Amino acid sequence: MFFVQVARLEDPDGAGREPLLLVGGRSNRGVITSASYAARAFGVRSGMPTMRARQLCPQAVVVPVPRGACVERSRAVRAVLGDLSPVVQAASIDEFYLDLTGTERMLGSEDLAETADRIRRAVRESTEVAVSLGGGTQRVVAKVATRLAKPDGIHVVPPGDEAAFMTRFRLSDLPGIGAAFLRQLADKGLHTVAETAAVERAWLERWFGPARGAWLWERVRGIDASEVDASNRRKSISSERTFFTDVDDDEELERRLLKLSCSVGQQLRGRELRARTVTVKIRDQDFRTRQAGNTLPEGVETDRVIFAAATALLHRLRHRRRTAVRLLGVGLSNLVRQAPSTQFDLFGEGPKLETERDRTIARAVDHVRDRYGRDALRPARVLDRPER
DNA sequence: TCTGGGGTCCTAGGACCC
């Protein structure tokens, strides 16, 4: 419900008054990001193509995702949680894990359900966002309990009740079990947690491999030793776009690639990071998805170098298969901190991918855009076109 | 009904090193 809530808070007189509200899917080729509960009653689900959603619920109003506002509200929620829990992990824009281990003395006589409700109310009061909380001694238990807490409630599973609690769910309710695994499970006649918990561990390991079998055996019993990781380190930054109509022209693709490269570059610099790996992703008109990546000897941060690497990768992908392109994306990974290199080069300055001048220019452009808007400065042409 | 955009994690094969 997060996206629906934010859309309503941002536009109280418009989206805020629409009971049947769909967020996302602004183009004819898009999907629904989130639907209000009233719209879900018509069978609309997130991830559903917009065309299909409109058919199921023609009266519904569709509004775009308020991206910036969602990021802001998410940060606000995160800040409140950080005040109430020693360990907070952001699992996505609208989902957080709290580890309250060690707070028993501080909480005194308050039981877990009271704590959960206090957190829920505190978030509501300072951010206007309604959240649901699930609680338990194991991560998977807390996660699944959240389902029962929705909307805007709490559900705490007492210690010792984990295995019994899990038996009410279908395997499709468990995190980490998606469409592919569900098909494999159905082949063995398994659809529910209860059915699976009755199968011996050795059989699960034989059917699904030792690692997955053991994992499944534990999950259906509510066993999950994974820790809440509060480090919250970003591992990749990417930007991709599905075109309104497929694009087959190389120059047009390069123009789109330039915009995407600038977008990820700016995000990268905003986080004071550099990237060693640049990846280009293509989805062909027949929905085949391909990607090519290149890991550079040092971290880079300028649009110029990112775009140069991306262009070479785009040509490699187009050379392998040349059909109309539905989606184009640029990704950055292998992220390293933006600290200036302090290591001395034994043999003098080697060839550098980008110079200090490149970086200064890129940051100056960022400043201008921050102050005067994104279109205040734009690339005038495609630079550094390699030989073809 | 014709399939978004942002991510994380895992696997398998190959290059390369000692």
Next chain:
DNA sequence: TCTGGGGTCCTAGGACCC
């Protein structure tokens, strides 16, 4: 003339999550 065993890093693809 044919060939080990340990390891790291990179690449591509895929499953999965919200």
